[in-house]
Amino acid sequence: MDKSTVVITEKIPIGISSCAMGSPIRYNGKGIDVLKDLGREKSDFIWCPVCPECMAGLGVPRDPVHLSGGDGNAVWTGEAVVKNRKGRDVTEVMKTGCQVCLEALGRCHAVAFVYMDGSPSCGVYRTTLKNQRRGNPPGVFGSLLLEKGYFLIPSSDLQSPLRWWDWRRRLLAFHWFSTVELSTMKDVYEVWYRLKFLCQELDNTWAREMGKTLASIKLKDAPDFLAQFRKELSDVLRKPSTTKRMTNSLWKHYSHYRKQRGKTVDEVQSPEFKRNLTTIAKELTRMERTAVEDDYLFGASPVIYRDARRLKPAAGVVEDEVPPAP
Ligand code: SF4
Known part of the structure; x- marks a missing residue:
């Protein structure tokens, strides 16, 4: 039996919420680059940034969205909806945006995803931001990632x-x-x-x-x-x-x-x-x-x-x- 450390020499692809990679695509046109904290280690991986809200066609800047009637799982079963601040129902476009992002992760062969904490879309285990309730975890995209068995890493832990x-x-x-x-x-x-x-x-x-x-x-x-x-x-x-x-x-x-x-x-x-x-x-x-x-x-x-x-x-x-x- 080989008893030495396993050494991987191919870079592993990882999906990431685009805004956590510094893309200014949050609802308010901002982003935060959590990868800068990794220094040179950043280049040990292949990053695959996706944004379900952008792929939903909601644009930047946009009204923030929230979950109404349940969590991201409930959105997929039809028991909850996604609404923007003006009360517009954006559930169907959000589902499409999430599916498009999931397909991109599949093409990238990513098995892991770095998610933005506190998002009603990408959030997984916690969807509160600055103590404001933004729906129950997981988010709409987070629900899909959990279902597909992704290895999920909160972006805040990269810091x-x-x-x-x-x-x-x-x-x-x-x-x-x-x-x-x-x-x-x-x-x-x-x-x-x-x-x-x-x-x-x-x-x-x-x-x-x-x-x-x-x-x-x-x-x-x-x-x-x-x-x-x-x-x-x-x-x-x-x-x-x-x-x-x-x-x-x-x-x-x-x-x-x-x-x-x-x-x-x-x-x-x-x-x-x-x-x-x-x-x-x-x-x-x-x-x-x-x-x-x-x-x-x-x-x-x-x-x-x-x-x-x-x-x-x-x-x-x-x-x-x-x-x-x-
Ligand atoms: S949907 Fe996800 S990637 Fe897009 S801005 Fe929100 S948290 Fe970031």
Whole structure:
């Protein structure tokens, strides 16, 4: 079994609310660029910006819209409507705008979406803005994204280095897992070996139960197990961690690395050491880099992205074949 970190060298496509990428297309002609906080890391992904309200043909500037009679799910079942400030019913054009955006995400092959918090269209878990009620979550487009199983990242979390680190590692694991073929128990064990430490951090109760199941199950006795394994593990990867769990996990893996390899990473501190969130994010990133360079599986971040041009050959990484010179 290959026990090293999984290294992805292709950029992952991610959908994003256009206004969160700085496009001045909100109802008031404004936008906010949350990607600038990622610095150079922004170029590690392919961004696919969409705006359901623009695709609905509502224009910029426009009257803000709100949900009436229920949440975004209720709009799709016909129990709620979308209205603008003047009371005009824009439900049908909004549905069309959402469908168009979803098609664009499909063409981009995006599995994740960075949504604008507080929007009655793109919002997912919270649709209040500055304490003003703007309908119940999720929004109309957010409802579609949830139904289709997108990995959903709130745009506000890109502004926190630690929260983004947490989203990024789970996104990479989620993306890799979505591409892995699962047809035998060997496939399942290989995935589990790589992802179990992260799962233990995110949901220890579930991970323990899954560990017991895997120790006893025979695939021929449980034909539905593969689908269940894929769904449940994908759902666990969507769960954010906490600062405490991240620092504990970092220290646990670092201690193991130090013992096994006889090397230290100066930046990494114990969980008791008081430092700010940005410093913790730097320590985690440093440990990630050290692990890849040393061909060590850092269980808290088992899947990473590296630009193929900057990657030094390492075990577990298959280099592209160099064609013979003509
Ligand atoms: S519909 Fe979405 S992308 Fe468009 S302005 Fe509103 S939150 Fe931004």
